[in-house]
Amino acid sequence: GLALDDLAASRHGIYQRFRMLTEAMAQTGLALELICAQGKVISADAPQACAAVEAEILKHWGIACRVLALTHTVPDIRTPFLLQQIGACVSHTWGPGFRAAKAGGQLQQLQSALDRRPTVVFAHRLANMARLLACRDLPPCVFDMDDIEHVVHARRMGLNERWRDRWLARAALPALLRLERAAVQKAALTLVCAAGDASTLKGIANVGDERVAVVPNGVAPAASEPDPAKAGPVLLMLGIYSYEPNGEGARHFIDRVWPIVREALPEAQAWFVGASPASIGAQADMPAGVKLLGFVDDIEAVYAQAGVVICPILTGGGTRVKLIEAAMRHKPIVSTTVGAEGLGFTDGRHALLRDDVAGFAQACIRLLTQPSEARAMGLEASQFAAGRYDRRSISQALAERVRALLPRD
Secondary structure, X not given: OOEXXXXXXXXXXXXXXXXXXXXXXXXXXXXXXXXXXXXXXXXXXXXXXXXXXXXXXXXXXXXXXXXXXXXXXXXXXXXXXXXXXXXXXXXXXXXXXXXXXXXXXHHXXXXXXXXXXXXXXEEEOHHHHHHHHOOOOOOOEEEEOOOOHHHHHHHHHOOOOOHHHHHHHHHHHHHHHHHHHXXXXXXXXXXXXXXXXXXXXHHHHOOOHHHEEEOOOOEOOOOOOOOHHHOOOEEEEEOOOOOHHHHHHHHHHHHHHHHHHHHHOOXXXXXXXXXOHHHOOOHHHOXXXXXXXXXXXXXXXXXXXXXXXXXXXXXXXXXXXXHHHHHHOOOOEEEOOOOOOOOOOOEOOOEEEOOOHHHHHHHHHHHXXXXXXXXXXXXXXXXXXXXXXXXXXXXXXXXXXXXXXXXXX
């Protein structure tokens, strides 16, 4: 379901996880074939489109593969969207996402790929596994569920302002749970980010430990030690802000937390880096000290200037690659408990975890004004992350787990 045609600009969490998992699949020794989504740079109908995406993957990720197809969706505009939403409460196959995928030819492309008799299939996220469930002759399948979808859905459904949207969100939850159960039961191996997610899925699907594996998000270690002298009174948040938990968290921080920080530290700045900054708002409407920087080419330079990395998100699921990345770079972190969920950070040692507005603000002020404590916390976080979240080690361990699924000669 990911577009892989502009990897130079696709560095955020979901792409880092997908890269790590793709590296693991390549390390099994099998030839790698991919079906991915059409992106913004290369049209699915363009001559040699698949070859161009193959070259992009080899250039940026160093992975040799064959791209079989670039898929797209065709929304159903003949059926009222409300009816499609109601249909999704009964079955995912009646919902707008599945209908658009089917109309766009995705099921046909998947079936054509399965007719090639692959040894093993890897499905990234629940929507793609749902499409595989509609195909025939499915070989052993490895299913990555980095977010437990019903958990994310339940956390967000009370945030809808309109009663109709709240009702639809609540009504859709049973069908989502049924889909998760069917997906995990069908997969030979389901991957999750954290132990708590593994326990949740095993309970939902009634499968054993051998069917669900914890594969944490991993990142590459920083190329060099950070220079504390370059860091300033800057609070840094990274993410794709069109992803609602990120946009919502950023707005919450700017509206409620930032005034407290700015009053105590008039020289402080808050930088929001990543795609779709317009989902936060317009730069002209931001309070003093807040900068919406959008996508940046040199992320290491941004990290170097940041005094503290923040993660003020209130909902969502999975684990935050951006916090692992910050820890690898010796950066002190202030996060909500949801933001740091599943990472194993100890409050006061690896990060400061605060859920209330005043507490979050005071934690930011504390680390910006006490550089020795900030450096010590960053060092603790980096040592912890290096031992648990090194991408290469995680990829190698997963490759061994997948090889165990392969047919014996």
